[in-house]
Amino acid sequence: MAGRVTITDVAAHAGVAISSVSSALNGRPGVSEQTRQKIVEAARELGFVPSVRGKSLAGKKTFAVGLVVHRDPDVLELDPFFGAFINGIESWIDERDFALVLQTSPDAAGTLERYRRLAAGRRVDGVFLNEIEIDDPRVELVRDLGLPAVGINPDAGFPLPSVRQDHRAGIEQLVAHLVELGHRSIGFVGGPDRFIHSRQREAAWRDSLATHGLEPGPVVQGSFTYEGGIEAATTMLAARARPTAVMCANDLSAMGFMAQAQHLGYDVPGDLSVSGYDGIQLGEYLRPALTTIQTQPRKTGCEAGRILLELIDGLPAADVDIAPAALVVRSSTGPARPVG
Amino acid sequence: MAGRVTITDVAAHAGVAISSVSSALNGRPGVSEQTRQKIVEAARELGFVPSVRGKSLAGKKTFAVGLVVHRDPDVLELDPFFGAFINGIESWIDERDFALVLQTSPDAAGTLERYRRLAAGRRVDGVFLNEIEIDDPRVELVRDLGLPAVGINPDAGFPLPSVRQDHRAGIEQLVAHLVELGHRSIGFVGGPDRFIHSRQREAAWRDSLATHGLEPGPVVQGSFTYEGGIEAATTMLAARARPTAVMCANDLSAMGFMAQAQHLGYDVPGDLSVSGYDGIQLGEYLRPALTTIQTQPRKTGCEAGRILLELIDGLPAADVDIAPAALVVRSSTGPARPVG
DNA sequence: TTGAAAGCGATACCAA
DNA sequence: TTGGTATCGCTTTCAA
Numbered sequence: 001m002a003g004r005v006t007i008t009d010v011a012a013h014a015g016v017a018i019s020s021v022s023s024a025l026n027g028r029p030g031v032s033e034q035t036r037q038k039i040v041e042a043a044r045e046l047g048f049v050p051s052v053r054g055k056s057l058a059g060k061k062t063f064a065v066g067l068v069v070h071r072d073p074d075v076l077e078l079d080p081f082f083g084a085f086i087n088g089i090e091s092w093i094d095e096r097d098f099a100l101v102l103q104t105s106p107d108a109a110g111t112l113e114r115y116r117r118l119a120a121g122r123r124v125d126g127v128f129l130n131e132i133e134i135d136d137p138r139v140e141l142v143r144d145l146g147l148p149a150v151g152i153n154p155d156a157g158f159p160l161p162s163v164r165q166d167h168r169a170g171i172e173q174l175v176a177h178l179v180e181l182g183h184r185s186i187g188f189v190g191g192p193d194r195f196i197h198s199r200q201r202e203a204a205w206r207d208s209l210a211t212h213g214l215e216p217g218p219v220v221q222g223s224f225t226y227e228g229g230i231e232a233a234t235t236m237l238a239a240r241a242r243p244t245a246v247m248c249a250n251d252l253s254a255m256g257f258m259a260q261a262q263h264l265g266y267d268v269p270g271d272l273s274v275s276g277y278d279g280i281q282l283g284e285y286l287r288p289a290l291t292t293i294q295t296q297p298r299k300t301g302c303e304a305g306r307i308l309l310e311l312i313d314g315l316p317a318a319d320v321d322i323a324p325a326a327l328v329v330r331s332s333t334g335p336a337r338p339v340g
Numbered sequence: 341m342a343g344r345v346t347i348t349d350v351a352a353h354a355g356v357a358i359s360s361v362s363s364a365l366n367g368r369p370g371v372s373e374q375t376r377q378k379i380v381e382a383a384r385e386l387g388f389v390p391s392v393r394g395k396s397l398a399g400k401k402t403f404a405v406g407l408v409v410h411r412d413p414d415v416l417e418l419d420p421f422f423g424a425f426i427n428g429i430e431s432w433i434d435e436r437d438f439a440l441v442l443q444t445s446p447d448a449a450g451t452l453e454r455y456r457r458l459a460a461g462r463r464v465d466g467v468f469l470n471e472i473e474i475d476d477p478r479v480e481l482v483r484d485l486g487l488p489a490v491g492i493n494p495d496a497g498f499p500l501p502s503v504r505q506d507h508r509a510g511i512e513q514l515v516a517h518l519v520e521l522g523h524r525s526i527g528f529v530g531g532p533d534r535f536i537h538s539r540q541r542e543a544a545w546r547d548s549l550a551t552h553g554l555e556p557g558p559v560v561q562g563s564f565t566y567e568g569g570i571e572a573a574t575t576m577l578a579a580r581a582r583p584t585a586v587m588c589a590n591d592l593s594a595m596g597f598m599a600q601a602q603h604l605g606y607d608v609p610g611d612l613s614v615s616g617y618d619g620i621q622l623g624e625y626l627r628p629a630l631t632t633i634q635t636q637p638r639k640t641g642c643e644a645g646r647i648l649l650e651l652i653d654g655l656p657a658a659d660v661d662i663a664p665a666a667l668v669v670r671s672s673t674g675p676a677r678p679v680g
Numbered sequence: 681t682t683g684a685a686a687g688c689g690a691t692a693c694c695a696a
Numbered sequence: 697t698t699g700g701t702a703t704c705g706c707t708t709t710c711a712a
Contacts, residue, residue, distance in 0.1 A: 006705055017683040022707060032681060049460035053396045054705025057688045062393060064404075064441070076424040076638065077621050080417035083409075087416045087444045094443075099463055101404070102442040103434075104427045120389035122689095123439055227625045256625060263627040281417050285567045285596060287603040298416065346689060357699040362691060372697060394689025397704045462705095686709080696698080 005048045014042035025050070052097070065093060065308055066101045066124035068114045070131065073106035075225060079252065080280040081297050088301020089128070096309055098125075112137055119145040125312045128152060128304055129160065133194045148311035150304045155196050161317040163304045166324035167197070167277075168204045170293035171247075173327035174275055175208035177291075178245045182336035183273065187217040187243035189232040189253055191224045198224075201249045201277060217243040222253040229256025237264055237272075244272065244336045251276035251283050251292055258286065258332060269334030279328060288331035295325045345388045354382035365390070392437070405433060405648055406441045406464035408454045410471065413446035415565060419592065420620040421637050428641025429468070436649055438465075452477055459485040465652045468492060468644055469500065473534045488651035490644045495536050501657040503644045506664035507537070507617075508544045510633035511587075513667035514615055515548035517631075518585045522676035523613065527557035527583035529572040529593055531564045538564075541589045541617060557583040562593040569596020577604055577612075584612060584676045591616035591623045591632055598626070598672060609674030619668060628671035635665045 011018040016035060024031045024039040025048075031039070042048075056062045067089070069082065089100055101124055105111040115138060118124045126148035129138050132155075139159060142149040151162035178186055188205045191198035206216050220236050222228035229248060233256070236242065248254035254276030258268050266272045268288055276283055279294030303320045310317040350365075351358040356375060364371045364379040365388075371379070382388075396402045407429070409422065429440055441464055445451040455478060458464045466488035469478050472495075479499060482489040491502035518526055528545045531538030546556050560576050562568035569588060573596070576582065588594035594616030598608050606612045608628055616623055619634030643660045650657040 007707095008705080018706080019684080019708075020682060023682095026707085028708095030681065035681075047460075049457070051705055052461045052463045053393075053402060054688095055707080056393045057397045057690085058705075058707040060688070060707090064439075071423060071427075075621055076427045077420035078418045078423035078426075083411060083418035083444065084416040086418075086442065087411075087446070090443060097461070099404075099441045099458075100443070101439045102426065103430060103440070104423065106427070117389075118439075121392045121437070123392045226622050230625050259625075259627055281415055282566050285570050285599075287599055347691095348689080358690080359692075359699065359701090360697085363698095366691085368692095370697065375697080391689055394704095395691075396689095397706085398689070398691040400691090400704070681712105683712080684710090687707090689704105691703085693700105693702080695700080 005046045007048070007050065007054070009046055010039065010043050010048045013046055014039045061125050061312065062123060063097055064099045064101050064124045065089075065305070065312075066103065066115070066118045066127040067130065068103045068105055068111050068118075068127070070105050070108065070111045076104065076106070079224070080282060081278055081295075084297040085130075085301040088298035088303075089305040090301075091298070092302045092305035093309060098309065112141060115141055115147075116145070119147045126150070126308045128308065129154075132158070132196045134196065134199075148308060150308045150311065150317075152300060152304055153197055155200070161307050161311060161319055163300050163307060163320045163322065165295055165300055165322045167200055167293070168207075169324040170277075170326050171201065171204040172208045172211070174247060174291075174293060175205065175212065177327060177329060178247075178273060178275075178333060179212050179214070181245075181273065181334060183245040184214060184336070185217045185241070185243040185245070186214065187236055187246040188219045189222045189229065189236070189246060189248040189257055190219060191222060191249045191253075193221060198249060205247055222249065224250050224253055226252050226256035229253035229258070230260040233257040233260035233264070237261060237266065242272075245274070245333065246272065247275050247277075249277055251278040251280045251290060254290055254292070254332075255282070255286060258290070268332055271337060273333035273336070275333055277325075279325075284330070286332070291330045291333040292328050293325045294328045296322055345386045347388070347390065347394070349386055350379065350383050350388045353386055354379045401465050401652065402463060403437055404439045404441050404464045405429075405645070405652075406443065406455070406458045406467040407470065408443045408445055408451050408458075408467070410445050410448065410451045416444065416446070419564070420622060421618055424637040425470075425641040428638035428643075429645040430641075431638070432642045432645035433649060438649065452481060455481055455487075456485070459487045466490070466648045468648065469494075472498070472536045474536065474539075488648060490648045490651065490657075492640065492644055493537050493540075495540070501647050501651060501659055503640055503647060503660045503662065505635055505640055505662045507540055507633070508547075509664040510617075510666050511541065511544040512548045512551070514587060514631075514633060515545065515552065517667060517669060518587075518613060518615075518673060519552050519554070521585075521613065521674060523585040524554060524676070525557045525581070525583040525585070526554070527576055527586040528559045529562045529569065529576070529586060529588040529597055530559060531562060531589045531593075533561060538589060545587055557586075562589065564590050564593055566592050566596035569593035569598070570600040573597040573600035573604070577601060577606065582612075585614070585673065586612065587615050587617075589617055591618040591620045591630060594630055594632070594672075595622070595626060598630070609672055611677060613673035613676070615673055617665075619665075624670070626672070631670045631673040632668050633665045634668045636662055
């Protein structure tokens with residue numbers, strides 16, 4: 001029974017009061033170096049690990065943070081993004097003895113309810129707000145609840161502390177890359193319009209084209225899914241004036257788009273250049289390997305964890321900008337060939 | 341401040357003792373119907389939600405269960421399987437006010453350490469043991485720790501309560517399907533040898549072939565990843581005697597395998613039939629759509645959650661078998677054509 | 681510097 | 697049927 005050792009046992013074993021044990025083990029002042037040594041030794045011998053239960057009641061913290069992932073009931077497959085993002089969160093919080101409570105919710109209403117219950121039961125000390133939507137109701141919710149929260153890649157002016165990774169630079173690089181390859185008609189497969197990051201990426205695409213004096217190519221709204229990419233390709237490539245290059249709002253939809261384009265008989269990148277956004281591992285192994293914009297989900301998660309813990313400690317947390325997502329050129333983009 | 345109401349407030353508001361509030365709200369006997377009404381009403385008015393903190397200290401439970409996902413540091417993309425599995429767990433535990441603590445660990449040693457710390461800090465009341473390996477050290481660990489645990493798809497004779505979904509039936513159906521299509525040389529792309537489910541699937545493949553009087557085709561060990569599928573295809577299709585059909589141990593590797601086969605100029609299923617295992621959503625949209633064996637990760641998660649909660653309550657939990665994974669024929673398998 | 685004691689928010693036992 | 701109280705394991709305040 002490795003875990004049954006309590007602070008009382010340690011105190012008894014070291015011959016001191018439990019308050020001294022608490023102080024010593026938490027690095028607080030008011031304990032002589034000698035006593036501290038003794039206590040640390042006793043704790044080590046006994047294999048003492050403080051109970052989160054006790055700490056949380058006394059400390060008014062739960063030592064847990066929450067993330068609610070909202071996914072369509074039919075597509076409960078997690079976006080490849082999440083693995084690294086979650087790992088990033090943990091890389092920071094674990095060392096500080098926090099744990100991540102993960103919930104999945106099939107619908108929007110359920111998502112709000114999840115956040116509400118996490119807060120109501122004082123189950124978590126703070127939450128991450130990912131995949132932020134326009135007028136996201138979670139913002140008001142966490143405000144009402146007084147729940148510390150960190151936004152992931154929100155718009156400028158987002159009212160909560162946030163972690164952002166610039167998307168504009170990478171998209172500008174990508175457009176420049178395509179323009180240099182001779183592309184003049186560059187289409188876009190977006191994500192659902194309600195997401196901030198959908199809009200951001202589309203706006204950056206549009207602006208970058210303008211910089212090069214180009215009109216926006218065709219736009220199709222996808223869904224950040226493989227299936228959405230397939231549908232987008234079907235739609236976009238059926239149109240009379242098809243583009244010579246298509247930028248997709250994420251890798252998963254780019255994969256679907258590319259697969260469908262190939263299925264329809266287009267050579268990628270010969271007939272059509274295709275790019276993604278995210279930089280998931282899978283893209284590297286596709287045929288052709290996917291040109292994309294490499295994001296840092298692990299880093300993003302790590303910074304988000306850091307900020308959230310600061311907020312929980314009542315510290316003033318400043319927004320964090322991590323290094324801009326950058327273009328990774330692989331083989332799915334190539335020289336433009338006149339549309340035949 | 342929706343969450344700041346404590347049991348004391350409710351007791352005061354209802355003019356009763358906190359012990360009565362506790363009894364009434366937890367549906368325990370010893371409270372008159374009239375008093376119960378009064379208390380319920382007071383709780384409702386005040387918006388009382390019991391604090392998990394308090395409950396956990398007093399009740400000697402944390403109301404949380406843990407899952408550690410072990411992934412290669414370079415591939416922190418979660419297997420599509422996990423989304424539905426996690427959702428299944430939650431579908432059961434949420435209603436019972438349990439939460440899921442998710443951790444990711446890049447290496448095996450770290451995984452053990454995660455479990456150990458979850459237990460030591462009494463952070464969770466029980467854990468799920470997924471992707472079980474031969475002589476899995478976690479088994480001994482949870483035994484030593486006295487930590488309730490549920491195995492996911494272990495071998496027969498696994499010493500802990502488990503949830504299993506039969507794999508043999510589906511694989512037999514698949515082999516029968518291929519044999520009927522005229523295939524006589526059926527290869528296999530396995531998962532890492534240390535996993536129980538890798539071995540199970542390979543054994544079932546081998547046995548099913550024997551049933552049909554067939555020799556096992558070529559075997560390549562993959563890694564359950566897309567990349568592994570690519571490598572497997574490269575290896576297997578370079579051999580002089582290539583099979584006419586290949587069964588992959590999961591969908592992700594089947595996707596990689598198929599992509600690489602196509603890249604190498606093979607038509608699927610014309611030249612080569614390819615199948616997966618899992619039944620992830622993505623497979624449906626591939627070109628050709630992936631023939632696979634449909635598992636029930638959500639159901640598996642749900643049942644695992646149910647059993648684990650029973651164990652935590654000290655109830656004797658029996659193993660659960662959910663309906664066998666069944667063959668789903670799509671377009672990646674077709675009539676055998678003599679190897680040219 | 682040290683130790684005793686008061687919470688934290690529930691549950692559960694035991695008198696009344 | 698009630699209500700008082702000990703208890704869980706820790707943090708924190710306050711005397712000694």
